[in-house]
Amino acid sequence: METATLSEARVYVGTYGKYNNGSLFGAWLDLSDYADKEEFYEACRELHKDEEDAEFMFQDYENIPENLISESWISGNFFTLRDAVEKLGDTEQEAFFVWCNYKNHDLSEEDADDLIKNFWDEYQGQYDDEEDFAYRIVEECYDLPEFAKTYFDYEKFARDLFMCDYWFDDGFVFRAA
Template sequence: MSAVLTTTGAKASYFAQPYNLGAVGFYFEDLEDYQSKAEGLRDDCGNPVEEFELQYIDGDHARLFSALNISQAYLSDWFDLLDELGDDEDRYLIACHLADMGYDIGELSRRWDDYRVYRGTAGDYAEEIVSECYEVPGNLAFYIDYERLGRDMVLGGDITELEHDLILIGG
């Protein structure tokens, strides 16, 4: 399962499920849509409905929505975060990683510039680092096990494998 955004800029669909069993929930696509529908919602006794469980129905940011446990309290912050992410796939991947690590929604944008996404294996990254930092003589280059060096970097916490051929550097 790839974490890559499939359709950049696509709208998402959400559902607000009332905790009040006497009311019917509604679909929404943005904060204004949510607010207008939530304000006017009444249960079958005519009382206003105030609390909802928010569900991510369709879109490209389900993983991040779930990792952040978005609720009514953070809905405004959620849409602000989506504006900040824009179509930047690397930022999205970094934000998902940070959310999985337990960072809250307010900390993500302050931290994602501390990381960088590398497309390739840990071995590829190790080979690139060695070639940038050292001049390895030609006859000695054949004896360096870049796959093992990359695996050691992962095990040592220097880099993080997000998925196959996707490495996170920094932190």
Template sequence: MYAGVYVGTYKKYNEGNDNKLAGKWLDMSDYDSYDDFIAACKELHKDEDEPEFMFQDFDFDSEVRPLLKQLVKGSQVDPQAWDVFELDSEGLTCVLAAWGNYDSDLSVKEALEEGRKSYIGSYDSEPGDYVYDFLEEILKALPGSVDPKTGELYRTY
């Protein structure tokens, strides 16, 4: 997965260099951790004593874009971005759903847990089957409900 960030510094931008975007594209997913990424940013701008990084542009693969847009902002990259890189497509869906439906202040790991609790399937996997299975589970919990395939009662009380 590609998670490109253009890394410049506020000093270079404010000094009005010929190229105000004096930096370089780095793929965040190439680094094992936030600390490794920041070390690469420091190496890139080692000509400054204490560089204040400016993440001036972003280019994220579509599957991670909605999540990373919340974690990468002008002068800040949230270390949780590396939790996003570990997610499979179902995990990405769960986190995005939890942030959208519950609380965007949840951490990536908390959102994954919340999303998995309520995840019942994906529309593109066997359309309708997951809905049928979900409804069947609900029917089983109702007193006096009947199995549509066998005609037997699920529960008799």
């Protein structure tokens, strides 16, 4: 799953009828303009009001994870997820999608608030590498005198931490659950 900025999501909406008649007529709709799926579909109906019972065709889209949209369908969960993810900072949004991808979460089905809560339970932060995280753990959890820190093997400590307790991907550290 690619990192997406859900607040910048947009869809090019045409119809199957127009497409089958050789027309690509439609428009880009910014999903941030709509509170929910019903409001979005109302805008689609207004855009294609010249067609009776139009079958909408999402011919292109940007900033929407693939499991939330297809050519003829958009998940109602998109809007709930977008609102929940907007509360995260930019770095946390990127980390959230790394976490979702690693854990194989189905964004179209799972409760957005539960996803965010579980993400926060496991997210540890952004680090240069596993050893960088090990330094933080030693600083926070162990009261080592300065001279002992010079002898401490952070590389091996990091290896042990990431064997079972944590995982690292794309600069982010998560607690293994």
